[in-house]
Amino acid sequence: MTIADAPARLAAAADASLRWHPDRPYSLLQTLGILLRGTGDPSFSARPDGFWTAFTTPDGPVTLRLSTSADGAVDALAWGPGSAAGLAGVPRLLGSGDDWSAFDEPAFHASLPRMVREARRRNLAVQLPSTGRMIDALVPTILEQKVTVIEARRGYRYLMYRFGSAAPAAGMAAPEGLRVQPTAEQWLRIPSWEWHKAGVGPQRSATVMRALRSAVALERLAALPATEAAAKMQVIPGIGVWTAAEVVQRTHGCPDSIAVGDYHLAAYVGAALTGRRTDDSGMLALLEPWKGHRQRVVRMIGLSGFRKPTFGPRMTIQDHRGH
Secondary structure (H helix, E strand, C coil): CCCCCCCCCHHHCCCEEEEECCCCCCHHHHHHHHCCCCCCCCCEEEEEEEEEEEEECCCCHHHHEEECCCCCCEEEECCCHHHHHHHHHHHCHHHHHCCHHHHHHHHHHHCCCHHHHHHHHHCCCCCCCCCCCCCHHHHHHHCCCCCHHHHHHHHHHHHHHCEECCCCCCCCCCCCCCCCCCHHHHHHHHHHHHHHHCCCCCCHHHHHHHHHHHHHHHHHHHHHHHHHHHHHHCCCCCHHHHHHHHHHHHCCCCCCCCCCCCCCCHHHHHHHHCCCCHHHHHHHHHHHHHHHHHHHHHHHHCCCCCCCCCCCCCCCCCCCCCC
16 A cells, blocks of 8 residues: 655644655555554554554654655654654664565575465565554553453453543644553553453453553563563563563564464464364464464465364354463
């Protein structure tokens, strides 16, 4: 998707701006899409005029608009007290540190399943984004433990609109209702009855509270390698392999983290690669030849268009993602 250049008046009204030149084919929407918690995520808006997001930086909140220019560069416009800090993280957010060269090396590429090779050929513009924002990724991931995605996202939207804050004003062109996720201190002040109204059970809300009491230490994990950050996260009760993997995929752009314990993933990967369902250990065995790039393989399977056959009736989700 190519997004039109920012109108001159919008660019002139921004508090700060930056232009980033990718050194390869680049898709803004395919790269950043993994960060959205559904199409109704209050902190994101993907529109024809640009990809909008709002978040908190150490200097305060920022509203960010990203768009692709005619020459393939990405223009970033920022509003709010966190503009400078927000723009400093834009290249990493856009996947500047994501290196596919080893994955695309001919011998490695030839070892991949045909569907993965074909998906990669059609999707050379995908990068893995790195937000570097641990709490922003961790809280909604905890909310997705042991419930359906629909339930989790409904609860997240409720909490965002109830306790998040309005994004810094960006003029008439900004999306209505864009919100900044609560800070750690604001999350910690949410009373128990509001978690209940959001449909978040006491186990998940308690995990959020436990984690955010260590918010400063958690944010420091952004500077560590993904595997080390994931391991340190799991010291907190209620944060397990699944949660840690889902977080570092977004915060670190980790090319290898696999969400072991996911209700659907193992069966999906098994069906894609062998035509048969499998469990977590079977999925890890199937992906072992491509260790170091397992998340890339999974992303390419998803982009291949493969759909897992339906096996029997749908059931209420029971999994172990919080352990």
